[in-house]
Amino acid sequence: MMRARKVMAVHDEQTARAVARMQQYIAEHLHQNITLAQLAHVAGYSNWHAAKVFRELTGNSPAQYIRLLRLTGAALKLRDGEDRVLEVALQSHFETHEGFTRAFCRTFGMPPATYSRTAPPVKLFMPDSVYHAFRMLKRSENSMDTKQFPSAVFVSTSTHPARKLMLYRGKQAEDYMTYCQEVGCDMWPVLCSVKEALYEPAGMWLPDHLIEPGTSRYVQAVELPANYAGPVPEGFSLIDLPACDYLVFRGEPFLDDEFCEAVQVLWAYIERFDPAPMGYQWAPAAGPRIQLSPTGERGCIEALPVRALDSRPAV
Numbered sequence: 001m002m003r004a005r006k007v008m009a010v011h012d013e014q015t016a017r018a019v020a021r022m023q024q025y026i027a028e029h030l031h032q033n034i035t036l037a038q039l040a041h042v043a044g045y046s047n048w049h050a051a052k053v054f055r056e057l058t059g060n061s062p063a064q065y066i067r068l069l070r071l072t073g074a075a076l077k078l079r080d081g082e083d084r085v086l087e088v089a090l091q092s093h094f095e096t097h098e099g100f101t102r103a104f105c106r107t108f109g110m111p112p113a114t115y116s117r118t119a120p121p122v123k124l125f126m127p128d129s130v131y132h133a134f135r136m137l138k139r140s141e142n143s144m145d146t147k148q149f150p151s152a153v154f155v156s157t158s159t160h161p162a163r164k165l166m167l168y169r170g171k172q173a174e175d176y177m178t179y180c181q182e183v184g185c186d187m188w189p190v191l192c193s194v195k196e197a198l199y200e201p202a203g204m205w206l207p208d209h210l211i212e213p214g215t216s217r218y219v220q221a222v223e224l225p226a227n228y229a230g231p232v233p234e235g236f237s238l239i240d241l242p243a244c245d246y247l248v249f250r251g252e253p254f255l256d257d258e259f260c261e262a263v264q265v266l267w268a269y270i271e272r273f274d275p276a277p278m279g280y281q282w283a284p285a286a287g288p289r290i291q292l293s294p295t296g297e298r299g300c301i302e303a304l305p306v307r308a309l310d311s312r313p314a315v
Contacts (some may be wrong), residue, residue, distance in 0.1 A: 013134060018043040019057045020131035022050065026066055030073070031091070034066055057130045068125035071107050072189075074100070075124060078116040079195050085112045121233045124189035132259055153269045155278070158246045158303060160287070163198060164224045166191065168236050170216030176203055176291075179218050190233055191222040198223045204288035207305075210239065221288070244287035246303040247275055253299050266300045275306055283307035 022039045029038075039062055040050035055061050060068065070092040077088050089100030089112075104112045108122045115122070168187040173179035191201035201222040211217055223241070224230075232238050249270055254262040275281060286305040294300040 013131075015053050016057065016131045016134035018045060018050075019054055020129050022054055022062070023058070023127065023129060026062075026069065030066070030069055031093075033093075034062075036062055058127060065127070067103065068107065069127075071103060072125045074104065074112070075108060075115060075122065075193070078112055079119045079193070081116070085116060088112070119195045120231045121190050122193045123186060124193050126189045126192060128185075152252050153266060154250045155273070156248045156250070157278070157280075158248050160198075160223065160241075160244050160246060162226045162243045163241050164226060164228045165204075165221050165239050165241050165288070166194065166224055166228075166232060166236055167204070167219045167221035167239070169212065169219050171214065173216035173218045174205075175218055179203075179216060179220070182216070187220045187236075190236075191220060194222050194224065194230075196224050196228055196230060198225060200292060202293070203291040205291075206288050207285045209285065210288070219288075241287055244283075244305050245280070245307065246287070246290070247273075247278070247280060247306050248301065248303045249273075250301045251299040254296050259294065259296070262300050263294055266302060270302065270304065276309065279309055280306035281309055 021042045025039060025042045026034060036047050036051060039054070040047045043050045043053075045053070051062060054065070058065055074088045074092040077083055077091070078085065083091070085100070086097050089097055092100065094100035094103065101111055101113075104110075104115070107125075108115060110122075168183065168191075170179045170182040173182050188201060191197075194201075199222070201220065204219050204221050205217050206219060224238075226240070228238075249266060251262055251266045251269075283305045286307060289305065290303040292301040292303075
């Protein structure tokens with residue numbers, strides 16, 4: 001995010017949109033041959049300028065970006081045991097087993113056959129939309145009026161069992177933007193690679209008793225089975241969480257232009273929400289507040305810990 005802030009300072013919204021269109025085209029055609037001319041056409045730029053701004057805003061050339069995405073897809077297939085190494089190599093547009101193995105080793109630090117057997121947490125390549133990053137930075141610079149953004153919010157209940165939490169702590173961060181400034185954005189892809197995850201990784205706000213001295217309230221984490229005994233990557237922590245009830249708030253799908261507004265609308269709704277008619281009361285000490293990665297297709301989703309009104313706090 002720190003690199004993104006420097007880059008966005010010298011580029012306008014039109015450029016961010018153009019690179020985001022190239023990113024989307026790559027994602028939608030990843031299993032096909034993709035040429036620079038195709039990406040330039042999508043962006044509305046010359047081949048040279050498309051390649052230039054793509055590298056500046058993503059940190060990779062189009063070819064490097066495509067290869068890293070394909071290698072990440074290959075790692076997930078090997079992790080889940082879907083295909084043999086050679087089959088995965090060919091599906092990932094590598095002509096030979098040897099070339100695939102070399103590229104996989106450079107990217108993930110081990111041969112694909114070893115990864116297929118052991119599946120330790122690794123750093124996947126999971127780039128954010130450049131346009132979303134642009135909007136997030138603009139949001140940090142400008143206040144927004146969410147009153148003009150209509151949206152419905154759906155509320156449901158969920159129970160998380162006793163479990164472990166693999167997390168990476170920041171220093172003083174209270175939100176996503178500050179967290180990325182403190183520790184970077186490399187933790188998320190590692191969490192996404194954990195095979196034993198109960199749910200998808202999430203941003204979380206920890207209750208007071210789970211915050212270690214000198215560390216942040218906001219963390220990125222993934223929930224694991226209570227008996228998890230697998231590896232813990234360097235710098236990550238593993239803690240125990242008791243079973244917890246949650247109220248889950250889900251906003252409507254949104255367009256890219258509405259990303260930041262959609263998040264703020266959900267927060268405003270949660271602030272005004274009274275859980276008592278549903279038979280609950282807020283229980284902030286019972287577990288972390290959870291924010292799933294917002295996507296336009298499904299909307300913003302957050303889960304807050306609650307306790308039934310007729311229950312008593314755990315001692």
